[in-house]
Amino acid sequence: xxxxxATARPRKLLASRxxxxxxxxxxxxxxxxxxxxxxxxxxxxxxxxxxxDGSLTLHWYVDALTGVNxxxxxxxxxxxxxxxxxxxxxxxxxxxxxxxxxxxxxGLAMLVVVVPHFISAxxxxxxxxxxxxxxGLVNETLAGLSVPGTPYRLLYNELGVxxxxxxxxxxxTVLLLYGVMRGVDRxxxxxxxxxxxxxVTIFRRVYLPLVAPGLASAGLLSFILSLGYYIxxxxxxxxxxxxIATLINQQVTKENQWNGAAAQGVILLLLTLAxxxxxxxxxxxxxxxxxxxxx
Amino acid sequence: MAEFDVVxxxxxxxxxxxxxxxxxxxxxxALRKTYGDxxxxxxxxxxxxxxxxxxxxxASGSGKTTTLMMIAGFCEPDSGTITVGxxxxxxxxxxxxxxxFVFQQYLLFPHMTVSENVAFPLTLRGVPKDEIRRRVGETxxxxxxxxxxxRKPRELSGGQQQRVALCRALVYRxxxxxxxxxxxxxxxxxxxxxxxxxxxxxxxxxLTVIYVTHDQEEALVLSDRIAVMRNGLIExxxxxxxxxxxxxxxxxxDFLGAxxxxxxxxxxxxxxxxLVRLDETGGLLKARRHELATGTQIKAxxxxxxxxxxxxxxxxxxxxxETATYVGTLVRAGVRVGSGDVxxxxxxxxxxxxxxxxxxxxxxxxxxxxxxxxxxxx
Numbered sequence: 001x002x003x004x005x006a007t008a009r010p011r012k013l014l015a016s017r018x019x020x021x022x023x024x025x026x027x028x029x030x031x032x033x034x035x036x037x038x039x040x041x042x043x044x045x046x047x048x049x050x051x052x053d054g055s056l057t058l059h060w061y062v063d064a065l066t067g068v069n070x071x072x073x074x075x076x077x078x079x080x081x082x083x084x085x086x087x088x089x090x091x092x093x094x095x096x097x098x099x100x101x102x103x104x105x106x107g108l109a110m111l112v113v114v115v116p117h118f119i120s121a122x123x124x125x126x127x128x129x130x131x132x133x134x135x136g137l138v139n140e141t142l143a144g145l146s147v148p149g150t151p152y153r154l155l156y157n158e159l160g161v162x163x164x165x166x167x168x169x170x171x172x173t174v175l176l177l178y179g180v181m182r183g184v185d186r187x188x189x190x191x192x193x194x195x196x197x198x199x200v201t202i203f204r205r206v207y208l209p210l211v212a213p214g215l216a217s218a219g220l221l222s223f224i225l226s227l228g229y230y231i232x233x234x235x236x237x238x239x240x241x242x243x244i245a246t247l248i249n250q251q252v253t254k255e256n257q258w259n260g261a262a263a264q265g266v267i268l269l270l271l272t273l274a275x276x277x278x279x280x281x282x283x284x285x286x287x288x289x290x291x292x293x294x295x
Numbered sequence: 296m297a298e299f300d301v302v303x304x305x306x307x308x309x310x311x312x313x314x315x316x317x318x319x320x321x322x323x324x325a326l327r328k329t330y331g332d333x334x335x336x337x338x339x340x341x342x343x344x345x346x347x348x349x350x351x352x353x354a355s356g357s358g359k360t361t362t363l364m365m366i367a368g369f370c371e372p373d374s375g376t377i378t379v380g381x382x383x384x385x386x387x388x389x390x391x392x393x394x395x396f397v398f399q400q401y402l403l404f405p406h407m408t409v410s411e412n413v414a415f416p417l418t419l420r421g422v423p424k425d426e427i428r429r430r431v432g433e434t435x436x437x438x439x440x441x442x443x444x445x446r447k448p449r450e451l452s453g454g455q456q457q458r459v460a461l462c463r464a465l466v467y468r469x470x471x472x473x474x475x476x477x478x479x480x481x482x483x484x485x486x487x488x489x490x491x492x493x494x495x496x497x498x499x500x501x502l503t504v505i506y507v508t509h510d511q512e513e514a515l516v517l518s519d520r521i522a523v524m525r526n527g528l529i530e531x532x533x534x535x536x537x538x539x540x541x542x543x544x545x546x547x548x549d550f551l552g553a554x555x556x557x558x559x560x561x562x563x564x565x566x567x568x569x570l571v572r573l574d575e576t577g578g579l580l581k582a583r584r585h586e587l588a589t590g591t592q593i594k595a596x597x598x599x600x601x602x603x604x605x606x607x608x609x610x611x612x613x614x615x616x617e618t619a620t621y622v623g624t625l626v627r628a629g630v631r632v633g634s635g636d637v638x639x640x641x642x643x644x645x646x647x648x649x650x651x652x653x654x655x656x657x658x659x660x661x662x663x664x665x666x667x668x669x670x671x672x673x
Contacts, residue, residue, distance in 0.1 A: 187402050193389045194367060194396035195416035195463070205415075209406040 041269075048262035060263035069247065073267070076244040079158065079233065080226035083165040087222045088215060090166065091173030098174070099181040110178065117171040125232045128164050129155060132236075156238040164232040169222035176221065180214025213283065220279050224272050244268055320344055321366070321471050321503065326375035328361055328527075335361040337527040338375070343471075343505065343520075348497055350506045350514040352550075353524035359507045360475060362524070366505065367473050368392050380470055395464035395472035399479045401456040403448035409435070409459050410444035416467040434462045437496055454485045461493065465502060474506045478513065490516050511551055515539075523547050545594055545667045554596035555639050558669065561591045568661050571595055575633035576612040582664035592669040599642040601663035604628065604649045609656030614639065616653045621645060630657060 051057040063069060098109045116124060131137050132154035139151035154160055184207065192202045230245040237243070244264055251261040321343040328336040336358040343349050351359035364370040366377055368389035376385045384392050403412050410431050417427045435441055438458040448456055457477055464472050477493075478486040494517050497504050508514055514521050515535045522532040523546070531543045542548035545556065557580065559573040564584065571580040571593060580595055587593060607613045614632030626648030628641040639657055641649075649655050 185400075185402070187398065187400065188404060190369060190389070191396065191398060191402040192404075192415070194369075194394065195467070196390050196393060196419045197415075198390055201419060206404055212406075 044262045044265050047259055048266045050259060060259045061267070063260055064263045064267055069264070072242050072244055072247050075241060076227060077271070079161055079165065079241065079243060080223050080229075082158075082162050083169055083226040084219045084223035086162060086166045087169040087173045088219045091170055091177050091218060091222075092215070094170070095174045095177035095181055098178055110174075113174045114171050121168060121231050122235075124168070125164055125235050128160075128167065128232075128236060132160060132163065155236060156241075158237070158241055161233045161237040161241045161243075164236040165226050165229055168229070168232055169225060172225065173218040173222055176218040177211065177214050180211050184210045216279050216283060220275055224275055227271060228268055320380065321505070322378045323362075323366065324376045324378075326362065326365060326377065327373045328358075328365060328370065329373055334527045336365070336372075339524075339527075339529050340375075341522060341529065341532055343503065345470075345503050346501045348494070348502075348504045348506065348517055348519045350508060350518040350521045351524055352508060352511065352514040352521050354509055356526075357524040358527035359509075359522075359524045361527075363473055363475055363505060363507050366471075367394060367396055393467075393469055395467070395469035397457070397460050397464045397472065397474040397477045399476040401448070401453075401460045401480075403456055403459055403463070405448055407448075408444065409440065409446050409448065409451070412448065412459055413444075413462045413466050416463060420467060430466055431462075434466045435459075437499070438462050438492070453481050454489060457481065457489065458492070461496070465496070465500065471503045471505060474504060476508055477506075479508075486513070493517065515551075523550060525550075539598075540663070542596065542665055545596060548596035548598075548665055548667075552596070552598040553640075554598050554665075555602065557595045557597075557637065559593060559595060561585075561587050561589050561593060561666075563589060569666060571664075571666065573611065573633075575637045577633075578611040580611040580659070580664060581661045582666050583661045585666045587666060587668060593666045594669050596665045596667065597659045597663055599627070599640040601659060602639060602641045602643075603658050604630070604641060604643060604655040605658050607654045607656050610658030612639075613654060613656045616649045616651050616655060619649055619651045621648070630655060632657065 048060050049056050049058070051059075065073070094113065098106050098113075101109060129136075133139070134151040134153075134155075136154075138154060142152070143150040154163065188206060188210070189202050192206045197205070228245050229243065230249065233241055233243045234246045234249075244267075248261045248264050251257040251264070323339060323341050323343075326336055326339040327334070339358070339362055341349075351362060353359045361370060365372045368384070368387055368391075372385065376383060378384065379392070379394070389396075403409075404415065407415065413431045413434055414427050417430060422430070431444070432441070435444060438461060440455065440458055440462065443451065443455065443459075448459065451459065457480075460477070464474075474493075478489055481489065490513060493504075496502070497517075506514075506517060518535060520532060520534055521538055523530045523538060525546055531538060531547045533541075533543075538547055538551050542552065542554075545554075548554040549556070557573050557575065559571045559580065562570045562572045562579070564570070567584055569582045569585045569587065571582060572578075573580055573595070582595065603610075604616075612632045614630040616628050617631045617638065618627075618629040620627045624645055625642050626645050628643065628649050630639045630641060630649075631637070632639055641657070643649070
């Protein structure tokens, strides 16, 4: 009986005209993804596991996770975390302010936030370099105001990299948070006020929990994007701020070391997946804790 | 799902553990609010007693919601005062007023469970945890929601959500609970049922409620007193019976009673009655005594349910039954009288209903006839 239904089902599926048309429509996308997404990923994975003589090995991974490579990885994680945190904070303040504006002004403000993103990252990074240099606008202004200790070192160190990457991530976090904040029913806040909640309580117990999912996804997005970020850290950082993307680039272009680069690429991919998993875990943990405390 | 909606409210008497009436009189004096040139609320004044269920009834734009919002503190009046329990609240922020508010859109916090929603106002007031649990449990029980505490609002039906919102508004025993068309988003059957529940809970706990609606029937079912509003003015603030039987303006007679209007002038007075000569039919209509000068041009209002069809020649006019529609217990009849310009609407018990084409005399009890000086003359 089971065998009968098993053979009958696919035939029945294909027999439906709608299904056949559906498959036809999906085919270009499936082919596109297979050629440009699935194949390269497995290609990279294979490359990272291949010895010079073609046999399988894990020593590219051992290389990638020891010595200088490990410290680059840790630097990458640290800078990404700092960037994610800062772009969340600034993004939150900015998106919150914009979401309180009238629609017309909010639209204009969003334009101001997003338009710089249309300019090449390279150009923007050089813009920052000009602003933050020892003789740049920031230091000149501070010196003009007789602030002690000028000029500050704002470039070619971690501060410089984080300033740069944060500014690159800001449009993403603002866009994401703005969307979530616009979705919050303002009348819920009025309802809380009618029950006697003050501004701080409303913010902490109603507003923040409602935008928390947005915060998590915005933070994760900027973290993941920072992990693989290349131009800004390469131009605004010093030798101690080498990030994994720079390392991969060096290995491919300067050392022709594709296998090591592939291993680091796979590690980057796994870190990204781990980040996604973490957020999923945290949110589901929060939900189950809620459920238990309620019953 | 449907079975959860059929929950009869517990009607046990408050035994001291339940939140009991803490209502203090609310008074509104000469409240006024304008938006640009538009007067939303014009010098509204009223006194509301503790334990009273008061409804603001009116069409949209009548100022009923604006008045409620001013009492809640969501909107600031241009002038006038609002006092609750002797305390001036006119310029106070909503969170400092300590009133309860039930919104049409429920506005439950989606990230909290039912229990957490109801507990929210108590946690703000620093009530101990045990007491919160006890009071939330009691309140949910009153609303027939025991066992729903652990659910999220989105897992409940509209009627259940609004019950939770009601619990959340009354759990902290506010002196006055304000409700802004709380049943507006529900279907008719559920609305009828919740009206009964809200009224039962209000009476059981002795709550003071101010309720806004545009639904006359809802207002009549729920209210101790109704403020009929139009164009920012309170037309009449009275018990449902008074509004129905002794409307003070033609608008009230029309809005609540869907009255028939006939024009005429006061011919003479007797000790108990005022006699009116009707313009259209020339008939003489006997009304209870009104203090109107002889000769005054008036409008007479009689509700369809208070008119009766008798033999031709009876009553104040005779006409032909044009339509007779059977609507269950009633027959709705349209009687063409006079030179044919006036169609009187009658609602008579189905058993003795007139039939179309029949000639009938229309009679009315003088007690049921209300006279208004014609506004055109003023």
